[in-house]
Amino acid sequence: MATEATTTKFQNPEFRPVSQPSEFDHEIKVVVHDGLRYWQYMIAGSVAGSVEHMxxxxxxxxxxxxxxxxxxxxxxxxxxxxxxxxxxxxxxxxLYRGIWAMGLGAGPAHAVYFSVYEICKKSFSGGNPNNPAAYAVSGVFATVASDAVFTPMDMVKQRLQLGKHSPYKGVFDCVKRVLRDEGIGAFYASYKTTVLMNAPFTAVHFTTYEAAKRGLMEISPESADDEQLVVHATAGAVAGALAAALTTPLDVVKTQLQCQGVCGCDRFKSGSIGDVIHTIVKKDGYRGLMRGWIPRMLFHAPAAAICWSTYEATKAFFQDLNSSNDGGSVT
Known part of the structure; x- marks a missing residue:
């Protein structure tokens, strides 16, 4: 009877042993952040990015x-x-020409983007939620990694977006012909410019988003849980619009580099940012550097709202899923 009682006691789900032998640590230890595994951040980011861009x-x-x-x-x-x-x-x-290229690139790129951001944010912030520098630096690291994944498909997407004047029949035709005629370097012709654009864009975006989200929650803390979707969407829209407006000139340069030689667009010998800016200013004046700023803001404000609300909603889903498994324990 004593043996049965002891066995029952140790089977009690409420029982927690004081310590575990060190040889079992590697079997039960799982790296989590905000209650999520990092593969879950990748899925959340992939879903958010795909929904946003599509x-x-x-x-x-x-x-x-x-x-x-x-x-x-x-x-x-x-x-x-x-x-x-x-x-x-x-x-x-x-209006949808090239959307399949976007679909192929956005999911993997955003999986990298958000998972790297969360890893860096945890490392750099030291658990301090009021650390804008940590958010900015984390955003820069995230964009360098994700742009390496996204830039090739972004180039294909932009060439296809030029419509019936574009010489390409579709995504795979574009990839095949660019490889044959221009080499693999053409897929990364705009990578340096993209990083130089997206690094400040992301730094401004993440810093503004985290600050706006915190500020909105402090306005009405008692109803913050009930209004999380609105908070994330509003903070995302503000962050996206501000970052988009500030980085439009570099976005124009990026488009020029990605579309060079297609449907009459200029081809640049050096591919340097200065060369492209000089050509744009010579042809269209300084206003040429702000071409497309209105649709860029119209894109990034709602896109960021969609992206952040989708990302946070997917995170919440995984958090609920994790807490319901094993009574909230990490296994």
Whole structure:
């Protein structure tokens, strides 16, 4: 009877041993942050990025047309004229040309983006939620890693977005012809510019988002849990719009590098940022560096709202799932 009682006692789920033998530590230790494993951050980021870019793709197409100079289909900087030209030449389908390239790139890139951000944020912040420098630096590390994944498909996407004037039939035709005619380096021609653009973009974005989210929650802390979706969406929209406006000139340079040689766009000998900026200013004045800033803000404000709310909702799903498994214990 004593043996049975002792066995029952040790089977009690509420019982927690004081310590475990060291040889078992490697079997039960799982790295978590905010209650999630890092593979769960990757899934949450992948879902958020895919939803964000697919939902806002037509706006991105308009921006690409406005930023591509030379004898490309759209020369006016007006958003309305750009939309009308696309619809007139290709119909509504023209707004979605290249979306499959975006789909292939956005998911993996955002999985890397958010998982690297969470890893770095945990390391750099030291658990201090009021550390904007840590958020900014973490965002820079995240964008360097994710841009290495996304840049090739972003180049394909932008070339396809130029519509019927583009010489490519689809994603795989574009990849094959670029490899054959220009080499693998063409896929990364804009990588340096992309990183130089996205590093400050992400630093501003993450710092603004974390600050706005914290500020909104402090306004009405008693209802913060009930209004989390609104808080994440609002903070994301503010962060996305501000970061987009500040980095538009470098985005124009990136578009020029990715679309060079296609449908009459200039081809650059050196591919340096200074060379591209000089060409843009010579052809279109300094206002050319702000081409597409309106659709860029119109893209990033709702896109960031969609992305952050989707990301946080997916995180919440995994947190609930983890807490329901094994009574909330980590196994």
């Amino acid at each position: 939902a806002m793709f037509p706006v991105d197409t308009v921006k690409t047309h406005m930023q591509a100079l030379g004898s490309c289909p759209i020369k006016s900087v007006g958003v309305r004229q750009a939309v009308q030209s696309i619809l007139k030449s290709e119909g509504a389908a023209g």
